[in-house]
Amino acid sequence: MKDRSQGIASAPFRAACYLLVAVFLAVYLLPLFFAFNTSIKSAQDYLNNPAGLTKSWAFSNYLVAWRRASFGNYIFNSILYTSVCTVASLLLSLFIAFPIARRYVPFAGLWYYLFLCGLFLPSGAIPLFQIVLNLGLYDTKLGYMLIMTGVNATSVFFFTGYLKSLPRDMDEAAVIDGCGYLRYMLRCVVPLAKPAIASMGLLTMIGVWNDIVSSTIYLTSETNYNITRGLFVFSGQYQNDWTLMAAALFIVAAPLIVLYLFGQRYIVDGIMAGGVKG
């Protein structure tokens, strides 16, 4: 039977819908396209004809920007920060979510509220700064990673919801077979929770990779900069070198774009789940 839940949707209405969608596509794609086009223009080409399509195909901009901004070092830092913080955040959250989901801890309901607090209370950036300062971790990679590792309410709730759907019999079987808690979590629970881990993992990765506020606060020596901080400083130094700046921004964004192409579904799932529970 024909699907009638969409009504008859007259032709002019359909056309109007497509038009509006197209207008917004332009609003989102044109700036990106302009930036990309600029990134492959030679400086002279850009000055002569800033709005036109590239004639020079100056892909060398990427090499020049990479060298001038010393992105090699920053990318290495960013990869280190992102991988350590993501893995640590996920493990910490999973180990909190599992006992709550199974009600192995007393007052499972109250724990919920404890993490809910984190969503509404102020960020506490100032006392956090004092703690890091007094621990002697200011401007160190370790200090920055401690800050960026976060057990946030969203991932705890997301994991709790997901783990509840795993059968309880499994736990009992594991106990009978003499499987330790740690081994059970890593060998059985983690593989089964893969989709949830993918969603939260990608969101955490994107958050850490893109962080600019904490890196501005906590990382003052160049050797510790992450890549967004590198881009920010670079864009301050080469203020009118737009072709290089455009190339630099795509260097920073490229890993994210690749990640997005492959993980879009998981990312969107994570956002949707977070929003609906709110």
Place this chain on the structure above:
Amino acid sequence: MLPGVLHYLIFRLLPSITTAVLSFTDISGIPGAAWSWIGWDNYREFFVLQNARDLRNALGRTAIYALTVTLVQNAIALVMAVLLNKRFLRGRNLYRAVYFMPEILGVTVVATIWKLLFSTPTGPVFLFMRDVLGIQNPPAILSSFEYAFPAVIAAQIWMHMGYSLVIFLAGLQNIPGEIYEAAYIDGAGEWQVFWCVTLPMIWSTVTVNTLLAIIGSLQSFELIMTITGGQFNTSTLGMMVFATAFGGRGATAGGGSISGLRQGYAAAQSMVLFAAVLVVTAISQIIMTRLERDSA
């Protein structure tokens, strides 16, 4: 479980709560500097000693920022979500992916794109104003006291619209198709269906999105920091907290800086911001509930 809880307590909850304590001190961000209790002095400085115009600007601009972002972002996101939920539309997932893209690109990249678009005299916005609209000597938007703030607001909306859109879509997909079928069979038009079926059915999602946008935009300053650095009349309360505590321009509403990393004063400012978030959230919650009751 224990390490996670400890980390959460030490690095998330404890700092949140001690912000209130530090707001009564003159602690600074300089290591080893002496500090003492100064009672309500920070609050007095913010509300009474500060130039009245600066205070009005700081609070007013924060309100304009939050209000504009919340309304415009959610209005656009709601309309686009309803469109992207129409089954006759082809390529819906692709459109959703495009609209959500800036959220992935992140603040620094979006800010750099914005600076590129509004650059003078080679940026496309400048060229458009000069060559298409025929404006003589178009202003340099991002360093203009009049236009920089709207441009930053636009950046915020451009960046986060996709987020609201995805949440709206999640709400829309929970509406059973039979309800629409019944409405269309009864002869309802698109407009009527939207107001009488769609909107009431996703009202809880609308509430969630409104609250998220209010809380987010009241506190957010990342784009302000990266696009204008708080200069040119763009500093909001969130930006002032950051600049007062960690240095930089935008520590005052006028775009100036305060020397000495006065973190006690910044803590007081962030308590003011927190109070604003609480009050506004409570008020909007009441309004949303009342609207729902009236329409039912």
